[in-house]
Amino acid sequence: MVRIAIVGAGRMGKTHSGIVKQLPDAELAGIYDLSAKASAALAAEHGTKVYAAPEEIIADPAVDAVVLCHPTFAHYQALRLFLPSGKYILCEKPMVRHRGEAEAIRREPNAATKLAIGFMRRQQPGYQKIKQWLDDGTLGTVRMVKMGCNVAVYKRLWDDWFADFALCGGVPLDMLSHHFNLLNWYFGMPCQACGAGLMFDRPMEQPVDYISGSFVYANGMIVNIDGSWQRQGVGYDRIEVYGDHATALYDQRELLLCRPGQNEKVDLGQPVAPYVEQMKSFVATVAAGAVPAIGVEDGYWAFRTADALIESAKTGRFVTFED
Ligand SMILES: NC(=O)c1ccc[n+]([C@@H]2O[C@H](COP(=O)([O-])OP(=O)(O)OC[C@H]3O[C@@H](n4cnc5c(N)ncnc54)[C@H](O)[C@@H]3O)[C@@H](O)[C@H]2O)c1
Incomplete structure (x- = not known):
């Protein structure tokens, strides 16, 4: 026990x-x-x-x-x-x-x-299946990835620690560290990050947090990612992995394996509770x-990925990973 x-x-x-x-x-x-x-x-x-x-x-x-x-x-x-x-x-x-x-x-x-x-x-069968397709060559060489996550029922106010960028790191560190961990698991670390963000603009009456960024990898692959906490609209959490053999599309509900002229819905079995x-x-x-x-190295590199995007959004410059 x-x-x-x-x-x-x-x-x-x-x-x-x-x-x-x-x-x-x-x-x-x-x-x-x-x-x-x-x-x-x-x-x-x-x-x-x-x-x-x-x-x-x-x-x-x-x-x-x-x-x-x-x-x-x-x-x-x-x-x-x-x-x-x-x-x-x-x-x-x-x-x-x-x-x-x-x-x-x-x-x-x-x-x-x-x-x-x-x-x-990392416990979700959809993300695990994409990892399998990357490792066994089903997707081929990946050229680009699009990822996005929007929480559309954000209720936080300024007196909440989640609405204080200094305390929580905002959407890039708090929410997108999940997504950075997935990207690092799939592809290793990028070489370069660039981003722009609203990052809890204090003059706004209610906190609104948004980041949009790109990562470039040693082999030229590009990842575009966006994350936001908004108060209305329709939330989403999706990944699109474009390989030269096939494309994987996963939106938490459905996983598609797309080849020319054929989009196959993949059976993910019984739903699991991550x-x-x-x-x-x-x-x-x-x-x-x-x-x-899934341990300290995952935590460390997800942190570094988020931190690079935040630094780029703050400075307006490309950030390069040196080590
Ligand atoms: N994995 C996920 O999907 C997921 C989802 C939400 C939050 N989180 C993470 O979980 C953590 C907690 O988030 P939450 O939403 O539960 O926060 P919360 O604000 O709902 O709860 C935090 C609790 O910690 C207590 N607390 C504050 N300081 C403390 C301290 N020093 N020692 C002991 N207790 C203390 C508070 O009194 C409160 O009860 C955060 O790191 C957050 O980013 C992860």
Whole structure:
């Protein structure tokens, strides 16, 4: 039985604790939130204990693993605290808020062996199938990719940490780090980034966040990507991968494999719940004492990709990846 403590009793804390409760080979060890009221409410809902401080989790021999689901700006401090304990960690994405933090976490003891990052889109059969087609040559050489994600029911206001670019990194770091992780998994790192963005323009009455950018790869492949949090309209989350043999189109509902004159709808089997699959995989990793499949390097390079796009949008210049 893998015993899991949850840090942060907000949206993701509720999601992850509910999933842990469902799994036969995991149990909730307890909840910690900076707000004692929030921890008490979630702990009562699940009939588990409340930790009064993160140090209590570290000291508790009944905890095998910790799920960090508190705000992004506080991930670094928590990772520095929990990693030396040797307990497994599933950290919600993005791994950290700042470049120096990303570099430091990469060097932390246990980061390479005990840290998993919550890039749950990697559990979706549609994205997995595209990876298979890239690896087995079905798509051929990829020349261009288009990716876009718009959340059209954005309700945040200025007093919310999600609407503070300094705290959350806005749509490029917060939302698109999922997409950058997918791109890095598929293609490795780009050479160059350029972008433009609204990035929480303070004079606007309500926060509106938008970024649009391009990445260029060593082989000349171009990725165009856009991300936005808007208050109306129709949301989307899609990827189009154009190879010289075939094109893959995936929009979360449907995966198409397109060859000249023929668009084939691909059967993705029974729908899966990505957060549940992610937690099952994490629990299996902890039980086996294995290295997480999606770990610190994924978190680091997704961060670097987002950071380059943000820097380009801020400076109006192309940003080149040197290492
Ligand atoms: N994987 C995904 O699809 C996904 C979706 C949403 C959010 N996230 C990420 O999950 C994290 C949490 O987001 P959320 O939407 O649950 O936030 P939230 O604001 O709903 O909840 C955060 C909770 O953390 C608590 N908290 C604040 N500082 C803390 C600290 N230092 N220690 C302990 N608790 C603290 C708050 O009191 C609050 O209860 C963020 O990093 C976010 O980017 C991931």
